Amino acid sequence: MKFTIMVNEGPYQHQSADSALQFARAVLAQGHEIFRIFFYHDGVNNGTRLSVPPADDRLIQKEWSELAKEHDLDLVICIAAAQRRGIMDEDEAKRQGLDANNIIEGFRISGLGQLIEGGIEADRTVVFGD
């Protein structure tokens, strides 16, 4: 079965990012397919590579990144939500005339249409948020 997962909260502030990550792992472990994971609202903060939690804490962004690499996942950050919150890839930072980018490997920035397409293409859409 094909899943689309929506993540609406950033890591650390709300458990939903952890829940979504564990759910995604369980979906894959059971042999299902993840069509797309879409990050919206503060969920876009799951895609920064500049988080430095204490050494004994989890690094959620890196866990997403590694999961994406291992399973060739499509992790999409909403561009409108990302621009508001300062999550930038190289092209977008350049386009906006900014001096830095911060997206972590395995994520890409795209439009909200990707969420709707995810809802259409997947057999199940599951939302995690606050």
Add this chain to the structure above:
Amino acid sequence: MAMLHIVNKSPFEKVAFRSCLNHAKAGDSILMIEDATVGAIDGTSFSEKLKAALADKSVYVLGGDLAARGLSEDRMIDGIKAVDYAGFVDLTVENETTQSWL
């Protein structure tokens, strides 16, 4: 079409859980995750409301979230089933649609 209702708010703090119970239909399933898991406990100001839902709906709790809040499964209302993340995935497969009560 059966629906899986996913609730993540404590019924003692927010109205989301009550709202979920007010809209879920007979034959639907309700899964408590995150803070909502505290609602699974018997003998609370909320437990009668959840027991009423059990008459025609299946109710589940994500065991890891309950344990994280210092609550053991033997304190749960009779009829509520504990699942792990694999069970969570199965519930999304068994029900045609899902709705998260954020």
Add this chain to the structure above:
Amino acid sequence: MATKKFMFVNRKAPYGTAYALESLEVVLISAAFEQDVSLAFIDDGVYQITKGQDTTGIGQKNFSNTYKALGDYEVNKLYVEKESLEERGLTQDDLMDLVWEDEDEDWTEKPSIIMVSRSEMADVMAEQEVTLSF
């Protein structure tokens, strides 16, 4: 691309958080994908479509006019729960007059707001294929 029944469930007041504003952005995109779109306003979500919103005192843009534009995007099924209004001391008169123009009936203006009871709202929710909550 296939057409699915999408429902956007709004349960939060506007401005206190970004959910209402960013939910609207998703609704507009879903219309561009020509999906069968419905909106549900329950609990504090009913405050999103009250009339007379004035944000001059809070430094945020008033986006309530965007709801009035939804009809132009063929988003014309806005289900509002009567009990949610009543619990908050509101009636339909407190809500914006949201309409759409029916192309098949010589662009006659029709109401977009559909008042439903709690149990009718449950029925509408049960018919959906993709439910996104904000």
